[in-house]
Amino acid sequence: MSTDASIRVRRGALDLDVSFSVPSGEVVALLGPNGAGKSTVLRVLAGLLAVESGSIAIDRVVVDDPTHGVFVDPERRPVGVVFQDYLLFPNLTALENVAFGLRARGVSRGDARTTARGWLDRVGLTDFARHRPDQLSGGQAQRVALARALATEPRLLLLDEPLAAMDAGTRGDVRRDLRRFLDTFDGARILVTHDPVDAYALADRVIVLEAGRVSQTGTLGEVTAQPRSRYVADLVGVNLLSGTLRANVLTTASGGEVVATGDTPDGAAFVVIRPQSVALHITQPSGSPRNAWPATVADVDEHADRVRVRLDGVVPLVAEITPSALASLALQSGDHIWAAAKATETVAYPA
Amino acid sequence: MTLAVVAVGFFALPLIGLLWKAPWSDAWSILARSNSLTALRLSVWCSLWATLLSLVFGVPLAWLLARVEFPGRSIVRALCTLSMVLPPVVGGVALFFALGRRGLVGQYLDRWFDIRLPFTTTGVVVAQTFVAMPFLVITVEAALRQMDTRYEDAARTLGASRWYVFGRVTLPAIRPALVAGAVLAWARALGEFGATITFAGNFPGTTQTMPLSVYLALETDPREAIVLAIVMVVLSFAVLVGLRDRWLGSLGNLRLS
Numbered sequence: 001m002s003t004d005a006s007i008r009v010r011r012g013a014l015d016l017d018v019s020f021s022v023p024s025g026e027v028v029a030l031l032g033p034n035g036a037g038k039s040t041v042l043r044v045l046a047g048l049l050a051v052e053s054g055s056i057a058i059d060r061v062v063v064d065d066p067t068h069g070v071f072v073d074p075e076r077r078p079v080g081v082v083f084q085d086y087l088l089f090p091n092l093t094a095l096e097n098v099a100f101g102l103r104a105r106g107v108s109r110g111d112a113r114t115t116a117r118g119w120l121d122r123v124g125l126t127d128f129a130r131h132r133p134d135q136l137s138g139g140q141a142q143r144v145a146l147a148r149a150l151a152t153e154p155r156l157l158l159l160d161e162p163l164a165a166m167d168a169g170t171r172g173d174v175r176r177d178l179r180r181f182l183d184t185f186d187g188a189r190i191l192v193t194h195d196p197v198d199a200y201a202l203a204d205r206v207i208v209l210e211a212g213r214v215s216q217t218g219t220l221g222e223v224t225a226q227p228r229s230r231y232v233a234d235l236v237g238v239n240l241l242s243g244t245l246r247a248n249v250l251t252t253a254s255g256g257e258v259v260a261t262g263d264t265p266d267g268a269a270f271v272v273i274r275p276q277s278v279a280l281h282i283t284q285p286s287g288s289p290r291n292a293w294p295a296t297v298a299d300v301d302e303h304a305d306r307v308r309v310r311l312d313g314v315v316p317l318v319a320e321i322t323p324s325a326l327a328s329l330a331l332q333s334g335d336h337i338w339a340a341a342k343a344t345e346t347v348a349y350p351a
Numbered sequence: 352m353t354l355a356v357v358a359v360g361f362f363a364l365p366l367i368g369l370l371w372k373a374p375w376s377d378a379w380s381i382l383a384r385s386n387s388l389t390a391l392r393l394s395v396w397c398s399l400w401a402t403l404l405s406l407v408f409g410v411p412l413a414w415l416l417a418r419v420e421f422p423g424r425s426i427v428r429a430l431c432t433l434s435m436v437l438p439p440v441v442g443g444v445a446l447f448f449a450l451g452r453r454g455l456v457g458q459y460l461d462r463w464f465d466i467r468l469p470f471t472t473t474g475v476v477v478a479q480t481f482v483a484m485p486f487l488v489i490t491v492e493a494a495l496r497q498m499d500t501r502y503e504d505a506a507r508t509l510g511a512s513r514w515y516v517f518g519r520v521t522l523p524a525i526r527p528a529l530v531a532g533a534v535l536a537w538a539r540a541l542g543e544f545g546a547t548i549t550f551a552g553n554f555p556g557t558t559q560t561m562p563l564s565v566y567l568a569l570e571t572d573p574r575e576a577i578v579l580a581i582v583m584v585v586l587s588f589a590v591l592v593g594l595r596d597r598w599l600g601s602l603g604n605l606r607l608s
Contacts, residue, residue: 046508074507087505091523100519101509152510 003156003188006054007044009037016040016212022188024059024155029203029220030192033231036209038192039084042158045190046081047074058188059155075104078187080149084161086141088133094144095120095129101152119147123181138166139174146181157182159191163198175201196220196235208232226349227272238272239317245269245348256315259290260348268351275308277345278319280329281338292340293317297331311339369581374574381578386555390564391582394541397472397560401479401540402487402533409487409536410529416488417495428492432485439482443549446481450474450550474551475558479540486539487532494528495521534594538587 001024009016016037022028030038043049045056047063055065058079063072088097099116103109120129123143133141142162149157166174179202182189193199199206200220208216208223208231215229227233233240243252250258250271260271279285285292295313307326309319317339321329331337374381382388416428434442450457450468460466468474502524506516522529544562551558553567561583568576 043504046504048504048507074504075510075512077508079508081505081508083501083505085501087499087502089502089506089520089523100506100511104506104509104511104515104519148509 001059001155001188003045003059003190004055004057005041005045007041007051007056008053009040009044009049009051011040011049014040014212018207018209018212018214019054020207020214020217022156022190024188025186026205027182027189027191027203029199029206030190030209031194031196031199031206031235032209033194035211037212038194038209039160041209042081042160042190042192045156045158046079047072047077078153078155080152080154080157082142082145082149082157082159082162085165086133086145088136088141088144088148090133092132093129094125094131094133094136097133097144098148098151100148105152116147116151119151120144122184123147137170139170139177142166142174142178143181146178150185155187157185157187157189159189161192161194162202163193163195178202196224226270228270228351233272238274239278241271241273241315242351243269243271248348250348252315254314256293256313258315258346259343260346261343262348264348264350269348270351271346271348273317273341273346275318275320277341278317279340280309280319280321280325280331281340282329284338285340290343291346292338295337295339297333297335297337299333300326300331302326311337313339315339366584369577369584373577373581377574378578378581381572381575382582386559387561387564387568387575387579387582389556390559390561390579393472393475393556393559394561395586397475397479398483398537398540398543400476401483401543402537404476404480405484405487405536405540406529406533409484409532410491412484413488413491413495417492432489434482435485435489439543439545439547440549442481443478443546446478446546446550450477469550470552470554470558472551472557475547475560478546478550479543482543482546483536483540486535490528490532490535491525494525498524530594534590538590541583541587 004021006019099112102112224236243250293315295311298310298312301308506520565579
């Protein structure tokens, strides 16, 4: 049992073309910057938007396939959605919100309320049945939204930025609760987020979506160990260089050369350099570092215990140094310096 | 501040003038002997029917204008709200040539269904609906546009059909606008004069509504006109005051959440 999707949709500036499969029991995070098409993927899966080409099947039942003229309306799909901001109906109580889906499917008022009460119990909100949405905290509203989505017993659960509306203080607790509730559900779960911490805490696997395309998939560990795009590299906080590798020397498009380690075959490749591995020198370093590049200081960003120095040059980099190193180098924007990294700290992998 | 006070005075003064000139001692006997009670009953009856028809046809129209994209939508919107800016007499004349016994459609209504609208009570309702419905349409359309449609999406994903969503999510969300629009339409229908007298005539008991009767009385017995005018003022004022706080006051926050 799984959800299998091949989605092609164009909407304004977005040209979405993605394919993926999510087995039942797995939690997948769609990770990506704003405008990458994450929410559009959810809308398409929920049936609020049709694919232009491609197909969607949930547990082998095709729900959208334009070439065969199949389109199942959202109300007939086995899909539950927890929306961003939760969208609880403001004129209904928590209990009525959870009962809404059952009532809409023709379940009698009494039966729907009994079932809904059971769901509120499961998310620990027994005493809040008569509260209206504006009387609930963000975490409580989220649990009501989750109970409301699960009460109709979907096979696929979608969560759109489930933690975006939380303030930092409650975020950790809500995240842990959410993980626990997600684990009790046996269907496929897809959540949209732009926060790798949420993805790490909630998901088994990550699909990185950028500009309408899947740029990378895997466990969060795999994805962050070998970033394949600037976006992921920035999320992880590492320098990503791409170019052509020949005999363990990567040549970038701008002509910079980086000596790497590993036994990566020749061809298109990436090299990751951690900012902590970049050392700065006033003059050209002599001795062991084989990677040394002239650079210009673009800007200096001082934090409490570390300093990030952005460098322009043939090999653009971010270096992280200590405040005392900054003091001894006396760096200012526009200074010409040298950046160096040991080859053992520059790992290459195929693009 | 001063200008605002002037504005209030501008609205209050005519009412004070009416009250000042009112023949209070004979008021009741004037009301009793004129056929004004018949006119009042007819006015209330016809205006309520016009409001009902405005709701039945106006809400779907508002929905169409707010939610469905189709070519020429702005033209259709202009067409459907034209009677707000048109002189009512012109509207009445137009209705006459469309629905009159020799009219474009009226001749067939007459020949095939034996239905004649001009100079009948039904004609009054038609004329009032014609001028009143746009008020409901623009109010409800604005609310439908402002509403956060994601609530409707949420309801669909929970298994609700389009109709269920409309009844349980959309209508509750736009209810203040619906009430406000209905009140505006009703008020417009109650005060309707020009289109009614042109299309439906001025027959006591069948088409002579309060405004017509006030105008007529002004020529024969100004004291009667004043009494009738006060009755209308009291009726309209009572409705506006009664609804204001509960419904019209909430016009500012139509959106859900």
